[in-house]
Amino acid sequence: MHRRSILQVGGAGLLGLTAPKLMRAEELQTPIKPRAKSVIFLFQWGGPSQLDTFDMKPLAPSTVRSPYRPIASSADGIQVCELLPETAKRMHHCTLIRTMTHNMKNHASAGYYALSGHEPPSDDQRLRDSLDLYPAYGSVVDHLAPNSNGMPTFVAYPHVIRDGSIVPAQHASFLGKKHDPLLVLEDPNDRNFSLPELSLPAGLSVDRMHRRRELQQLVDQQARLLDYAAEARGFDEYYQRAIGMLTSGRVRQAFDLTAEPESVRERYGRTTYGQSCLLARRLVEAGVKFVTVYFSSSIGGRRINDGGWDTHGFDNTRMYKIVDQYQLPITDQTLPTLLDDLEQRGLLEDTLVVWMGEFGRTPEINKNESRDHWPQCYTALLAGGGVKGGYVYGRSDERAKYPAEKPVKPEDLAATLFQILGINPGAEIYDRNHRPLVIGGNPLHEVLA
């Protein structure tokens, strides 16, 4: 559609300078040095506890501190939970931001905040997904710095996450459908995992598909739409790309997990999340710029072997009988494997791995011996491309209840991701009311390597 972009020439003619917007466009062209080529965003839906993972408070009272002990890690002065022994050995690759903070207590609004870097209009438990809301990070990347290597810029899988209703910021929103992620809802842990979209229909040979395409091209020559209508040409280019993806191509190969040795697949763990992380490595290796892996489709927390990190202890469950058997072991198998694999392939310095949830959990252990939602202070883990290893940013108070220094809002973390990818965090996108909207807050320069 024809969308007006307002060119701002507010002034600044005083030096013969160009207008602010134009100048900003120039700033964007003066590239920020990318510190990583790709991001793997491992979204821990449900909200992991900071106190039981990366911000242990062993000196806090027993009503607060984790039943687990902290252990030393490969990074000086950084301790992590004893149930993450393998992760501990890779902390020299990681930056921990222990002062993530915001005020959204509900999964939907906090999830939206975490996935978009923009504060939601209200703390709504069923925040409705609409085109007024911001796009996913990957869609912004596809809008401002799309791939030109034939690979999709943004791939997301293996779920659409929801809590009663679909969580916003999993797609391109007002940036337009063409910036939506390549969304994969098949289970990478499934024996027959493949993309239906990337497979020819059963019984249709490649030859036949080419013949169909040739016939289509012949018909298209008659009406000449391709000669004079850019929209039609744009549509036709998608056929070109799609057929490339179907018939040969790096995309198809990248999704082919059977190309991995059994030992590698085992190392990642035969879980949906484990195989998803393996797939993420294959995708960035093939040149995908932004990969979002959702830990689970639901907030979970009531069953072992299923769901996310939302362990309140409802329905007579107990947090410490779930996370120790499910979320933490999976994490400790997968994350270190991913980091090792990336490192061994020389990809780690070009790939930023982000591990975080939408919020943390209450310092005070509740009457169900579990923890509830706590957005005021939680931890995000960054590893690899562009960030310092063995580094802690910010300090939480003695109960990990509030940031004691250097609080970080989700928009600042967003700015940091964009900065690392070489995208100016001050870049603007326009919503449907022509409002110029800055994509990020203030990047955390101190975490950059």
Added chain:
Amino acid sequence: MHRLLLQTICVTMCLGPVVLAEEVVLAETAVEFSVDVMSILSKSGCNMGTCHGNLNGKGGFKLSLRGQDPYFDYQSLVHAARGRRINLTAPEESLILKKATGAVSHRGGVRMSAASAEYQQLVQWIQQGTQGPSPHAPRVKQLVVSPADAVIPAPLDSAQVLVTAIFENGAKRNVTERACYELSNLKAQVSPSGRVTRSDFGETTLIVRYLDEQVAVPLAFTTGEKITWQEPQAANFIDRHVNAKLRRLMIPPSPICDDSVFIRRVYLDATGRLPTADEAKTFVEDPNTNKRQEAVDRLLATPAFADYWALKFADMLRTEEKVLDVQGVEVFHAWIRENIRRDTPLDQFVRELITGTGSTFEQPAANFYRANRDPATRGETAARLFLGTRLQCAKCHNHPFDRWTQEDYYQWSNLFSQLDYEVGENKRRDRLDKNEFVGDQIVLVAKQDEVRNPTTGKVAIPKFLGGPQLDANSDADRRQALAVWLTDPGNELFVQSQANFIWYQLMGQGLVDPIDDFRMTNPATNPALLEALADHFVESNFSVRKLVRTIMLSRTYQRASEPLPSNASDTTCYSHVQIRRLPAEVLLDMQSDFLGAPAEFVGYPEGIRAVQIPGVQRVRPRDKAPKAGDRFLKTFGKPPRIMACDCERSNETNLQQVLSLLGAGLDERLTQSPRLEELSQGQLSDSQVIEQLYWSALSRSPSTSEFEAAHALLRDPKLSRQAAIQDLAWALLNAKEFVFRR
């Protein structure tokens, strides 16, 4: 030489005499904050939304957005931060100047040089003791931009505007260097001193802003090609206005489209359907010279017209199950459709929506308020749908591109504050979802809290947008008065926005575009035509059908989409028809008709057409998996109807759509098509089969090369006849002329 001279003369004539501003210089001694300093802040871009004009300011320094509030800005500059931004003893050392010149680090970059007049004036202002806004400061009464509009033919490639501010005290000042300039698109660039230079041929609008005043200047860069103008024929007033503009810009229109394109176009626009092979063929072969008009009249009387146009209104009225309940959606949709069928005058239809009350299951119009549940949302929705106006910006601050103030916003909202709901037992399936309502509810007028302006804290006296105030103390239902005021034929915004909506549906681009963005700084591309359309709409008693008919009978509507070399760059004058991807529902129904098998949707009986679906999602995906038809609609952009805005519908194309057309989804439909099966088993010859497929899919005969290719395919011994027919059908369903309306 001669040609150049001619063009120069033309420009001068088009521009009109360039009036040099009479310079009555204001007292130069004292720098006036609200005129001089404020205009510098704007010119330097300091107070833009992305800089210090941001809601939260920038770097601890906040200015009012685009200089709306001189008093606030004065406080910020002079007193806030303990006055550290100003240095009275050494004015040049003032932080604001050092930041602006880049002498100290400034995230916003260098905004002015120390040699500039602006810098000097700021220094002077500080030297004079940083006087604040004076109540006696001259106020700008009017901004005069010369030329007021212009056509600039190549080889000329730029135009300079002259901006004169006329103050209330009669003083005039040339503010060309101090005004701010913006362009509506990328067809040109504008320099800080008001010179607009062509980047591409076509039209652009220059918006000139100085203090509180804004003026829009339409500019057209034309190729300047020497053509002998041949006045195009006109079927009605639409053509006369379009032709007048084309002539002014010397853009020749494309010819009228051929019959097969026409019949397809009117079927799709009127009914969202394709003509059958027989219908198309009969029309094309009919020698009757009046056949186009007859076809239009016939189609507008069909039930399919009501189906298809109800969809457009249902989109914008948020006909959606989560809020309205499945039953509410059915009731509301049926009512909308019935009104279209009866051709209820649109003003009456809107009055019923605005004044709707009662049980939402029994009084369909009440669903308008069931969907829009608070005064602010109701106000925004009513403004957007019925006045073509976006008010959202004014919720937090005065609208930066329009005349609406924050007070206007809340006064308008307060017209909608008397409503309440009797929800009864809400059997929502998700008890945590406060957006979900199951079961009936009653919309009633009850005394509610008055809306207050959050900035002043005072009750916003109910007031029509750009109209008179209401008596706030009256107990009368404010919506009754509103409905009368809103739909008055003299309410230009109402009549024009509604006529523009219908124009947009048929032409693909509003005369004001986007259609919900009427404002002074976004003028109509053809104001005379918009006025004439609006008048016509009033004269025909707000009949949607009559307006559709008038547009369809114009030669403008009937032009070919293929541009001429001399009009290819035109996107605003309707010299040729813009092609566009067909809506999700239409595309799916076209496939179904062609294949002879309906698509399936969860929760609906077999056979329902996609355009007839009243809502969005009758059955939640968690209760029952969506079917192929549902998935197709989502992929191709059926709107979720959460916003009352046509913009929610996406007619974009993307990779996922193509993957679904190449993949199993469409392939299954092809292999299971009874229609294709019949053709492959039946008695028809190859040639007849080919003819039949082409006419049903594309409303035309195959060309010789297409015919030969299809024949070769059908005769291919390595391929079954069935498979060959499927392949041909696939190619036709994926042809651009199938997917796009041209």
